[in-house]
Amino acid sequence: MNEQAKLSLERARTAAGAGAVDEARAAYANAAVVDPEDPSLWSEQGIFLLDVARDPEAAIVAFRQSLAIRRTYADHYNLGNALLAVGRMEAALEEYDASIECKQDYAEAWTNRGIVLFNLTRHEQSRDSFERALEVNPRLANAWRCLRILLEELDENEAAVEASRHFAEIVENDGEAWLKYAAGAGKLLDEQVVRHEVEGPEERILAAVERALDLPLAPESRRWALVERIRRLQRLAHGRQSMARALNVPGLEVLRTVQRYREAAEQAAREVPDDPWLAEQLEDARELAGVRSE
Secondary structure: OOHHHHHHHHHHHHHHHOOOHHHHHHHHHHHHHHOOOOHHHHHHHHHHHHHOOOOHHHHHHHHHHHHHHOOOHHHHHHHHHHHHHOOOHHHHHHHHHHHHHHOOOOHHHHHHHHHHHHHOOOHHHHHHHHHHHHHHOOOOHHHHHHHHHHHHHOOOHHHHHHHHHHHHHHOOOOHHHHHHHHHHHHHHHHOOOOOOOOOOHHHHHHHHHHHHHOOOOOHHHHHHHHHHHHHHHHHHHHHHHHHHHHHOOOOHHHHHHHHHHHHHHHHHHHHOOOOHHHHHHHHHHHHHHHHHHO
């Protein structure tokens, strides 16, 4: 890279960092003009045009210029992203395939290939791409998220819930992700015979909801989580109490669950005092706790 190009590149980066998009765009263009045979200048310009200037058509031109000088897995991937942004699915697929040809273990390219195939309704090929991405990188959150969307589309709900759980565990501080998992798992469980094991599926759903409640949530999401926690605890408390009575065994776990139910109902009533359903559950929880304390 010649000195004039370096100076233009520095001006471009400084302007981009300051939010001066037009100035940065002109400086990137000038850098490529004064040293047109350096692929890194075209590549960086393309990333700026795609991610900052939000001009995918111009980014496509820049990435093609870079690739004409030197093929790299990164620029085939970047070009695929720009083509995907303008809806040119078949062309984007070609670029993701080229990226993978250059680098077989590029999980991000496998994931975006799967996104394109999903949009082309080539679902089995899409699934294969997401699974290949996860073979390479089992902790690639976006691949789990995309796989979950695909599995929901295919009505493979149990597998979709499992994918949702993996996604939540990876992005661990995203309360909405934990609620998405809890909602899917809860829907599956509600279609089955209710079980009340201490380490059973109801408890796992409850744990996800409680994890979400410890994290920042939108107001409506928090309200849903408060309701869902009470609903799950109510089922557990009444179910475990019935089992204990049938077996004529008091059960310390019953007492603990009833206490959890009452505390959750009291918290929800404090946070959402105008909800009549929550008020009813609070009355039920207190009555159940009173029965257990006699």
